[in-house]
Amino acid sequence: MAPLLALLLGFGVVLELAARPVDVSLATLFPTERQAKTAVVINQVLERFHYRDFELSPAFAVATLEHYFDGLDPNRSFFLDRDIQRFLGSASRLDDDLAQGRVDVAFDIFRVYRMRVDDRVEFALGVLEGDFDFNKSEHYQFDRTKAPWPRNEAELDELWRKRVKNDYLTLKLADKDDAEIRKQLRKRYEGIRRRIHQFDADDVFQTFVNAYTQSLEPHTAYMSPSTSENFDISMRLSLEGIGAVLRADNEYTVIQRTIPGGPARQSGMVQTGDKIVGVAQGVDGEFDDVVGWRLQDVVDKIRGPKGSVVRLQLLPKAEISGGGRMREVSLVRNEIKLEDQAASSYVIDGPENAPDLRIGVIKVPAFYRDFRAESDGNRDFRSTTRDVRKLLAELQDQRVNGIVIDLRGNGGGSLTEATSLTGLFIKEGPVVQVKDSFGKIEVETDPDPELVYSGPLAVIVDRNSASASEIFAGAIQDYDRGLVVGEPTFGKGTVQTLVDLNRYVPGNELDLGRLRLTMAEFFRISGGSTQLKGVEPDILFDLGYDSDDHGERSLDNALPWSSIRPASYQTFNGVDLNVLRSRSVERTARDRGFRMLTRQGRMLTEIEARDLVSLREDERRQESKRRDKALKEERNEFLRSRDMEPVDEDADPIDEEALEKQQDVIDAIQVDEAARILADLIKHQGGAERPRAAMRD
Structure with a gap:
């Protein structure tokens, strides 16, 4: 399962990794004595106290490896099929290794993963230097969670060519110019490499152990000493923030739900399913593109003292993989009373x-x-x-x-x-x-x-x-x-x-x-x-x-x-x-x-079932306009039937008081x-x- 994180509200547990501003040497990425001892203790605690009957077996060990691959590369965009088969093929004694606290395989896999990330980022930066034809009829599979692992470098190259093209088109549809798009995407891809290079041995171990525990059951999770310290800090600050529970979904940070009384809920502009694509500090700070960031890193950007302003760029749930306009929301961090x-x-x-x-x-x-x-x-x-x-x-x-x-x-x-x-x-x-x-x-x-x-x-x-x-x-x-x-x-x-x-x-x-x-x-x-x-x-x-x-x-x-x-x-x-x-x-x-709620639900269900998006600009614009028009027309017809004039959500500034009243009418249905x-x-x-x-x- 994708981890959930409550922003400074105490709802849930920090399962992701603390940001570290250093480039970790590959020579240091090996298991330690402490981690071996921790693995043995976790085995014992799970076997003795977990609600589900548990016994370490070869099949469970293989499932752990599969979850680990998916945890590192959920969209199957870095590893090759031969990487997967090589490590699964040598897993015959993995259950015995895990029982003894030997987790070398986790570090072996991660070192390969880091090299694959370096290779893909270099390729993406090269593609970004070229030109794009948005009149060509082709599609990008943006959700590859159930797709086969790429068989060779040629398949990876084609996948990443389309990914970069899609990323460029998404920002173009958001009315950004060429120079701005290339600058933002360059920072995004370099950021992916930088964050992977910041994983230290504790991060690798925690990621692997959580693949292990979640092969058993989705709510059991391990927190390393550094993550435990971060969790304690978040609990001490548990009543300040924007009031939103977040989860990781591939490379996006998604709003899982908003908390009553919090700035996000009260704004009326933050909805369940929205994707956070950018975060800025203050009323005029520059946006950081957070696509591809680890969940905890995004939280660290959003977190801040009471009374300060944070601005979010949101991609509405109804937009397929960035198919249309983004929404900017300004929130004042506050105590959730x-x-x-x-x-x-x-x-x-x-x-x-x-x-x-x-x-x-x-x-x-x-x-x-x-x-x-x-x-x-x-x-x-x-x-x-x-x-x-x-x-x-x-x-x-x-x-x-x-x-x-x-x-x-x-x-x-x-x-x-x-x-x-x-x-x-x-x-x-x-x-x-x-x-x-x-x-x-x-x-x-x-x-x-x-x-x-x-x-x-x-x-x-x-x-x-x-x-x-x-x-x-x-x-x-x-x-x-x-x-x-x-x-x-x-x-x-x-x-x-x-x-x-x-x-x-x-x-x-x-x-x-x-x-x-x-x-x-x-x-x-x-x-x-x-x-x-x-x-x-x-x-x-x-x-x-x-x-x-x-x-x-x-x-x-x-x-x-x-x-x-x-x-x-x-x-x-x-x-x-x-x-x-x-x-x-x-x-x-x-x-x-x-009728409005049902049509909206069916449309969102239809969107979530898709995994392909067109790379033709005119098709993308038409699709986005069609969905936006369908949702707005149904909503506006309903609101006018209740003697309420719909709020113009594209206005600047938006009438937030009227928006809140409009949402109250919809909530009352x-x-x-x-x-x-x-x-x-x-x-x-x-x-x-x-x-x-x-x-x-």
């Missing part, structure tokens, strides 16, 4: 199918808990459950007829909060089961017997609702306490812990680093895991996306779905889902907002339908749900 992530509420007066009803909506961006204030003895510390409890009381004072809990984009957080929040809607009982690597099962139960809200309830989720969100939504669904509507959730059902490897070598004076270890799995009270499958909504919003290409389902070696014995719990009265589904399908089919579904439930099935006498066990 708890209040900015806090739950909030509003009331929908009279859904169109029930003008006499009022539906309360509670937006829960994260499952937060102010652990510092709690440990300091502050009885009024902030938490999701406490804030939602207050909002429920306020909404009931406003005499709402039902409540929608909005968990879209909620990536999780505190398990304690997921458990206690569920407890506001049930009187008592289990919420989630946790099974550890030794097979022991613990049941987290509602800590408070008070039933705070017993009325009609719906929970709306999407493809980015993960972890604690899935626990809450799954429990509400299992109890038949409310309706779950929206998209299938992310499917993150595993639990990680950070292990200090030094504790397993008493008296050791060498720092071995740390291991982020998967050591448990969440199971719903009905017995099924939230892993992989996530939570399937009772009423599905089909927005045109390929659910198998997102979330846990898209990751290599993800743990499979499994089940255990159900817990004992009392359900509520169920509802007639068939009637509610059919009415929702009828409404969404004629709803302009849903699914919530409004959730309110209509809940109104159907209230009108046609008696509303409030009552406990059954039956027990499930």
Whole structure:
């Protein structure tokens, strides 16, 4: 899997490598005694404590090598097929070598890789000196992650000729002149070589060990001593930044998601799937082209003190491999305050199918808990459950007829909060089961017997609702306490812990680093895991996306779905889902907002399925204009149907306040339908749900 990194927010772990400004000699790229000892300890920890049964074998060792090749060269643009076959052919005793801590093969492979990079950069710089014919009909395969390794230098030359031509055309389509394009690409290619020359022995070892751990499972990862130190620094600064979770995707840094309350989310200009292609400091600093940079190096450029300005050049997700215009966004780095992530509420007066009803909506961006204030003895510390409890009381004072809990984009957080929040809607009982690597099962139960809200309830989720969100939504669904509507959730059902490897070598004076270890799995009270499958909504919003290409389902070696014995719990009265589904399908089919979202989803799914792009300038311009026009026309038609004039995103400066209001209207499309579904439930099935006498066990 491509590593994820939360920019100064504490969401995730730094898996990439710290930048080093020196050219490392090839003569120093050999394994050390400390690394050999670390490899042995990691083997022992994985075999003893990892949630998945693990035993080092020849097949696993070969899979590690294959992951290592893909980790170094994900787009298969440097290694030759003969390089791959030579090292795989000599891997018959690799499992024994790894068991003994011998990792020489990792360094042998890296030295070949560095030579291949040097060769390709020299070739690319040579191609860049020539001229390009953009009237010729040819195509470039920009995504080669599943392509065969090149058989010879001639194939590599052709691949790189087209790559340089594509890179030039991409910048030309962004209205850069010839001199500027050649200067930028020269710096880009030289930068690739420079960064590879900065890999030291620790970097090589960490990259190889992560290929090893991710051959087992995608969330287990090793941090070298230097990376561990960088991680600690990022945690101490964890509440300052732009508020975005990033991931590496081939040579691009991609926005995985934005964090509620952060500058990126609040700008309205940074979207999931956008590619960061340039970073500049201050209001007039020069942009650094960051295509081909390591993730951590990009983060180091974006990271900075509160109140300072960072500017990003973004390539929208809808642009195939740089097929059209870039977007520039200026952000002021800021502290991500708890209040900015806090739950909030509003009331929908009279859904169109029930003008006499009022539906309360509670937006829960994260499952937060102010652990510092709690440990300091502050009885009024902030938490999701406490804030939602207050909002429920306020909404009931406003005499709402039902409540929608909005968990879209909620990536999780505190398990304690997921458990206690569920407890506001049930009187008592289990919420989630946790099974550890030794097979022991613990049941987290509602800590408070008070039933705070017993009325009609719906929970709306999407493809980015993960972890604690899935626990809450799954429990509400299992109890038949409310309706779950929206998209299938992310499917993150595993639990990680950070292990200090030094504790397993008493008296050791060498720092071995740390291991982020998967050591448990969440199971719903009905017995099924939230892993992989996530939570399937009772009423599905089909927005045109390929659910198998997102979330846990898209990751290599993800743990499979499994089940255990159900817990004992009392359900509520169920509802007639068939009637509610059919009415929702009828409404969404004629709803302009849903038509817009579905068309956008289908177009983005179609784009993601492609791996070829034309190298003819007129075709590229036409394709980009076609997509842009299709997306804008559908969106603008919808906005005008809501009496809102669309914002001109090409204006300078852009009206950010109007843009935020426009996004609020788009975000409300699914919530409004959730309110209509809940109104159907209230009108046609008696509303409030009552406990059954039956027990499930």
